[in-house]
Amino acid sequence: MKKTRFLSLALTGTLCVSLLAGCGGSGDGGGAAQTPDAANTSTVQENTGSAFKLGGTGPLTGDAAIYGLAAQRGAQIAVDEIKEAGGDIQFALKYEDDVNVPETAVNAYNALKEWGMQISLGSVTSQPGVSTSALAFEDRIFTMTPSGSSPDVISGKDNVYQMCFSDPNQGLASAQYITEQGLGEKVFIIWKNDDVYSKGIHENFLEKAEELGLEIVSDTTFADGNDTDFSVQLADAQNKGADLVFLPMYYQPASLILAQAKNMNYAPAWFGVDGMDGILTMEGFDASLAEGVMLLTPFNADAEDEKTQAFVKTYQEKFGEVPNQFAADAYDCVYAYYQALTNAKATPDMDAETLCDLMKKEFTSMTFDGLTGVQVTWDETGAVSKDPRGMVIQDGAYVGLD
Numbered sequence: 001m002k003k004t005r006f007l008s009l010a011l012t013g014t015l016c017v018s019l020l021a022g023c024g025g026s027g028d029g030g031g032a033a034q035t036p037d038a039a040n041t042s043t044v045q046e047n048t049g050s051a052f053k054l055g056g057t058g059p060l061t062g063d064a065a066i067y068g069l070a071a072q073r074g075a076q077i078a079v080d081e082i083k084e085a086g087g088d089i090q091f092a093l094k095y096e097d098d099v100n101v102p103e104t105a106v107n108a109y110n111a112l113k114e115w116g117m118q119i120s121l122g123s124v125t126s127q128p129g130v131s132t133s134a135l136a137f138e139d140r141i142f143t144m145t146p147s148g149s150s151p152d153v154i155s156g157k158d159n160v161y162q163m164c165f166s167d168p169n170q171g172l173a174s175a176q177y178i179t180e181q182g183l184g185e186k187v188f189i190i191w192k193n194d195d196v197y198s199k200g201i202h203e204n205f206l207e208k209a210e211e212l213g214l215e216i217v218s219d220t221t222f223a224d225g226n227d228t229d230f231s232v233q234l235a236d237a238q239n240k241g242a243d244l245v246f247l248p249m250y251y252q253p254a255s256l257i258l259a260q261a262k263n264m265n266y267a268p269a270w271f272g273v274d275g276m277d278g279i280l281t282m283e284g285f286d287a288s289l290a291e292g293v294m295l296l297t298p299f300n301a302d303a304e305d306e307k308t309q310a311f312v313k314t315y316q317e318k319f320g321e322v323p324n325q326f327a328a329d330a331y332d333c334v335y336a337y338y339q340a341l342t343n344a345k346a347t348p349d350m351d352a353e354t355l356c357d358l359m360k361k362e363f364t365s366m367t368f369d370g371l372t373g374v375q376v377t378w379d380e381t382g383a384v385s386k387d388p389r390g391m392v393i394q395d396g397a398y399v400g401l402d
Helices: 065-085 102-115 126-139 167-180 196-212 231-239 251-263 306-319 325-344 352-363
Strands: 042-044 052-058 091-097 119-123 143-145 160-162 186-192 215-222 244-247 269-272 294-297 368-370 373-378 389-394 397-400
Touching: 052 065, 052 102, 052 126, 052 325, 065 091, 065 306, 065 325, 091 102, 091 325, 102 119, 102 126, 119 126, 119 325, 119 352, 126 143, 126 160, 126 196, 143 325, 167 196, 167 244, 167 294, 186 196, 186 231, 196 215, 215 231, 231 251, 244 251, 251 269, 306 325, 325 352, 325 368, 325 373
Parallel strands: 052 091, 052 119, 119 143, 143 160, 186 215, 186 244, 244 269, 269 294
Antiparallel strands: 042 091, 294 389, 368 373, 389 397
16 A cells, blocks of 8 residues: 655744644644735635636634645645636635634625625534535525535535535444444444534444444543543543544544553554544644554545546645645535536626526536545535545555555
8 A cells, every 4th residue: 555644734933732623523623723825814816807706714823724724725726727727617716714713704704705705615614614604505605615514514505515524424434434344343432522523423423333233332522621631531441441442533632542542551443533634744743643543534645546646746745745635625626616617607707696506406416526536426405425435544644444
């Protein structure tokens, strides 16, 4: 298997630890707060005279910036490629910083609406995404979120769609993968009860595990305020002989769990979800602690197809690191829009509501091949259908399991 190493991102400004906003979460994880790519908290390619105005919100600064910046950069690469190729479908891309706070995301959305946003990339993380998707529904602005994976983002909104697979599907797929691959006989779960991302995955994992006969020796939880000391949970797992610990959470608390387990000489198999994508680039984290950690993610930067290799190469050249799934999902969002707008014969002079009707028709009838999946389809609820991929961390690199 070919290994893809995640390089440190060289950025100016002060770096602070925290974070995560996985394929869609509340973003309590821990990573370096990073400087946005533009001079302020929004970036825009101003070519609006003959381009569709495409807007999105995400954490471009603060604890969850690793996710917002990745999505912004992935989308911008796609916009730049389309511009270079020429043609009638072009985009003016603008991202506003929401610092992973729902109230700020609402303000960011309103700024994009005032700018004239015609189609949207929604919000990068789920909790802001729930707020902004409600506004997009009211305003009839079609939305394709790259990573807002909570079902609440799309529920009851006929014009809000997801590119990444949903939290429930991650739970189901994780239980099935662990069972089919024989990764553990006694499973211990640690999850975060005040996070919609963790909760959604956890509930469906339990349901599928019971169906498959996967033994759960204990099911433990934590919340903000008691998320730094996991000694009680880990001692319980060790005493009950758990040979696999399932971590449906973001990488900041997961990084603490891994470190504390090592100090206890407890070394089970570890299985996470897409919210752990990025742990290797977490500021101050000892990557050796993540050795052997397995997770499901829709994107494999290790893939050898021409499309993935070209994207990874461009991203590395521009930003000094291998892209994560948030970058790949956003890149796919732009190209999915490109395909749908082309098929619909849409033009930039159309208003948002007209485009919304066209996009609903196209996305429910088309099949899309991208970096994060092939033969990708959407149903009328906005939910995406595509398969996750198994990954394992080896020698400081993500390696495909499949």
